[in-house]
Amino acid sequence: MEKHIYDEKNGLSYTLCGNYYLPDLVLNEEEPTYGKYGMLRKQFLKEHRPIRYQNLLLSGKLTAHLNQIDQEATEQVEVLMKQMVEKQGVNENLKRQDQMRWVRLMNNVKASAEEIVMREIIYV
Known part of the structure; x- marks a missing residue:
């Protein structure tokens, strides 16, 4: 043989x-270049979509997919945060007057934006 x-x-x-x-x-x-959202997507695929994860891995497209998801999620979080900050009236003036309230509101805005992105981009 x-x-x-x-x-x-x-x-x-x-x-x-x-x-x-x-x-x-x-x-x-x-060399993976993806960030937080890429790592979360990878973990989600491993646990909940193992066949899709294996297909991406074996075809050599996993890193590109994770980089794309990370970039999309990061951009979407930034856009959502800007929109929420404007709508809630969180500005530099508030930051000067009441720093703790400003920090609280900004943390809430970021958590809300990330939750939306997780549901719509990462966990699908």
Whole structure:
């Protein structure tokens, strides 16, 4: 039996291991550049969408997917925070007058924006 074979039908090469031919698969290990939302998406996919996670991983598209999700989520959080801050009247004047109230409101705005993004982008 040959040590290495190539299958024209599927375009894969195989190596003989014992009595079996195993496909020569190589995992493309890109350096992950995604942030918080990319990591949350990865964890969600692993736990709740394992088939999709495996497909992305084996096709080499996982890192690109996580980077895209991270970028979209970050941009959406920023947009939502700006909108909420304007609507609630949180401004620099309030920051000078009552810092603790300003911090409380900003923390609430950020938590609300992140919750919306988690529900609409990360956990789908």
